[in-house]
Amino acid sequence: MSEVAEDLTQLRDFVARYPRLFVLTGAGVSTDSGIPDYRDRDGQWKRPPPMNFQKFMGAEIDRARYWARSMIGWRRFGSVSPNASHLALADMEARGQVELLVTQNVDGLHESAGSRHVVDLHGRLDRVVCMQCHSLFDRHDFQGWLEQANPDWVHLEAVQAPDGDADLERDDFADFVVPPCPVCGGILKPDVVFFGENVPRDRVDRALAALARAQAVLVVGSSLMVYSGFRFVRSAAADGKPIAAINLGKTRADELLTLKVARSSADALAALRA
Numbered sequence: 294m295s296e297v298a299e300d301l302t303q304l305r306d307f308v309a310r311y312p313r314l315f316v317l318t319g320a321g322v323s324t325d326s327g328i329p330d331y332r333d334r335d336g337q338w339k340r341p342p343p344m345n346f347q348k349f350m351g352a353e354i355d356r357a358r359y360w361a362r363s364m365i366g367w368r369r370f371g372s373v374s375p376n377a378s379h380l381a382l383a384d385m386e387a388r389g390q391v392e393l394l395v396t397q398n399v400d401g402l403h404e405s406a407g408s409r410h411v412v413d414l415h416g417r418l419d420r421v422v423c424m425q426c427h428s429l430f431d432r433h434d435f436q437g438w439l440e441q442a443n444p445d446w447v448h449l450e451a452v453q454a455p456d457g458d459a460d461l462e463r464d465d466f467a468d469f470v471v472p473p474c475p476v477c478g479g480i481l482k483p484d485v486v487f488f489g490e491n492v493p494r495d496r497v498d499r500a501l502a503a504l505a506r507a508q509a510v511l512v513v514g515s516s517l518m519v520y521s522g523f524r525f526v527r528s529a530a531a532d533g534k535p536i537a538a539i540n541l542g543k544t545r546a547d548e549l550l551t552l553k554v555a556r557s558s559a560d561a562l563a564a565l566r567a
Contacts, residue, residue: 300554301564307537307552308390308565311509315500315529316382316394317522320455321514321540322558323398325376327369329455343456346489349482350424356480357469363483364439365451366459370400370418371433378513379406381562386410393503397515397522399456399485412496412503414521416485418457425479435472435481442470456485492521500525504534509551512538514558517545 308314320330348355375383383406385391395412396403401419403411421430440447446469451459474481486492504510510529515538517523523545529536530549537552538544539561547553554561 300552300556301561303552304537304539304554304561305564307509307535308385308511311535312390313392313506313508314385314390315504315507315510315525316385316391316513317510317515317525318382318394318396318398318403318513318558319515319517319522319540320398322378322382322396323373323376323400323402323514325378325557325559326373326400326402327453328373328398328400329453342488343458344487346487349487350480353471354466356471358466360439360471361443361446361463361466361469362451362454362459362461363457364436364443364446365449365461366453366457367432367436369453370457371436373400373402375402375406376559378558378562379403379408381559381566382513383407384566392507393500395500395503395522395525397519399483410503412500414486414492414496414500416483418483418485420484421481422484423474423477423479424482426474426477428474428476429484430475430481432483438472442472457483486521497524501528504529505532507534509535509537512536512540512544512546513562514540515544516540516542 324330344359379402386408393410394403394408395414397414399415399418401417419432421432421435451461454460504525515522526536526546535551536549538550539554539558
């Protein structure tokens with residue numbers, strides 16, 4: 294057997310040995326759907342870090358900049374489809390191999406692919422929430438409100454960036470109009486966890502309960518550089534649970550891993566569907 298195939302054989306053996314898996318996914322699962330990731334193979338930022346909560350809530354101009362870029366980026370992000378990695382993980386769940394899938398992604402593609410036992414750790418971009426009355430709105434509807442309020446911006450184009458953002462380079466966003474909440478007039482924010490926010494406790498508790506039931510952990514497409522995901526791997530290691538990771542580059546947990554498969558998630562998961 295070639296050295297190239299050995300890691301895939303080890304991955305298949307790992308999944309067969311531990312049929313009740315806690316699966317944790319990251320940006321590398323969705324890059325084949327056309328969604329860029331944030332980090333390089335060394336786990337370093339490829340681009341400036343994303344918007345943080347304090348900045349978004351603290352200044353109207355920062356909210357305008359965020360939503361202007363999002364309005365352009367949503368045209369592509371809002372129509373992306375699951376790829377082979379999402380479908381393979383949905384198949385694993387259907388075969389009873391997944392105790393819970395916890396994703397750090399905000400694209401909703403695991404659910405679109407058919408996974409049902411999913412915790413969207415950082416929320417979902419297809420919802421918008423009012424920070425005052427907590428009303429929820431569909432992001433597609435909000436896109437219409439943005440475009441209606443900003444007709445002179447609709448024709449603009451920009452390079453796609455991670456998580457529905459777009460690299461719209463302008464000096465002035467002051468004339469971009471961000472519609473307020475139609476219920477109470479409050480500030481509308483994507484229903485995702487920004488840097489500087491805490492992951493809701495109920496999501497963490499559900500994930501930890503599933504981790505306790507699981508036999509092993511499978512990390513797919515994540516560098517684990519963000520603590521909100523890394524905490525589950527660290528907890529699993531402390532409990533002596535085996536941990537496998539599929540990731541092309543470095544992860545924060547490399548020294549904790551039982552198995553590392555340095556491949557794209559699509560290539561590695563294809564071996565599990567064979």
